[in-house]
Amino acid sequence: MSTRKTSLTDKQAKNGTSKYVLERCASVNEYYDIAFKVMLLGDSSVGKTCALVRFKDGAFLGGNFISTVGIDFRNKVVDVDNLKVKLQIWDTAGQERFRSVTHAYYRDAQALLLLYDITSKLSFDNIRAWLTEIHEYAQKDVVIMLLGNKADMVADRVVKKEDGEKLAKEYGVPFMETSAKTGVNVELAFLAIAKELKHRATQQQNEPKFQIHDYIESQKHKSSCCGLM
Numbered sequence: 001m002s003t004r005k006t007s008l009t010d011k012q013a014k015n016g017t018s019k020y021v022l023e024r025c026a027s028v029n030e031y032y033d034i035a036f037k038v039m040l041l042g043d044s045s046v047g048k049t050c051a052l053v054r055f056k057d058g059a060f061l062g063g064n065f066i067s068t069v070g071i072d073f074r075n076k077v078v079d080v081d082n083l084k085v086k087l088q089i090w091d092t093a094g095q096e097r098f099r100s101v102t103h104a105y106y107r108d109a110q111a112l113l114l115l116y117d118i119t120s121k122l123s124f125d126n127i128r129a130w131l132t133e134i135h136e137y138a139q140k141d142v143v144i145m146l147l148g149n150k151a152d153m154v155a156d157r158v159v160k161k162e163d164g165e166k167l168a169k170e171y172g173v174p175f176m177e178t179s180a181k182t183g184v185n186v187e188l189a190f191l192a193i194a195k196e197l198k199h200r201a202t203q204q205q206n207e208p209k210f211q212i213h214d215y216i217e218s219q220k221h222k223s224s225c226c227g228l229m
């Protein structure tokens, strides 16, 4: 965990602010009913940190790219069916040299958001290797969601949306395309995960199972008027 400070400092330096540290202290005391650990995974530069900052702060970290060092986390409490659900979201370094550090955190995670970059074929091709790693190190019943990020970069797209859908179907995981830059589907991805985890933890025997795929589709359609996809 000695690496966490380094990555925070790097990203703060980029923003010229130390507000993240203050926010983190405040959020430690924020009231919640139930908490879950979520991890962001995927190749370096696919947009894991930006997706987290978009969800947490509603902002986009543009400018020069500074790679995460090791692992870092941020908390966010969301309302799910009148319960306060705290998501402790771990932002991992995509670079190969930090893999052994991040492996140690897999086992505690209840959900994994696995990202690729729609403008990078390599990041998409590497998803299979990430899934192999997940099956090796994560809990058997971990919730996995596949995200094709940078959906705003239409002109540079090299991975078709249908290819993302096909891969997700093959592994039986939910999928959507996101943009940390415009915010498209970022909140929906985290909320769908929060709902799935909350339902798993509190579900009564006679209650119908929460269907994450159906939820995502219904929300996407509901929001299509407002720029979501």
Ligand SMILES: Nc1nc2c(ncn2[C@@H]2O[C@H](COP(=O)(O)OP(=O)(O)OP(=O)(O)O)[C@@H](O)[C@H]2O)c(=O)[nH]1
Binding pocket: 042, 043, 044, 045, 046, 047, 048, 049, 050, 051, 061, 062, 063, 064, 065, 066, 067, 068, 069, 092, 093, 094, 095, 149, 150, 151, 152, 153, 178, 179, 180, 181, 182
């Ligand atoms: N256009 C666009 N750029 C993005 C998006 N998400 C991230 N970026 C840019 O992509 C670069 C990498 O983003 P990061 O969030 O730092 O990537 P990361 O996956 O955390 O990378 P590592 O920390 O090395 O694992 C940065 O220059 C971001 O500004 C997006 O949705 N759209």
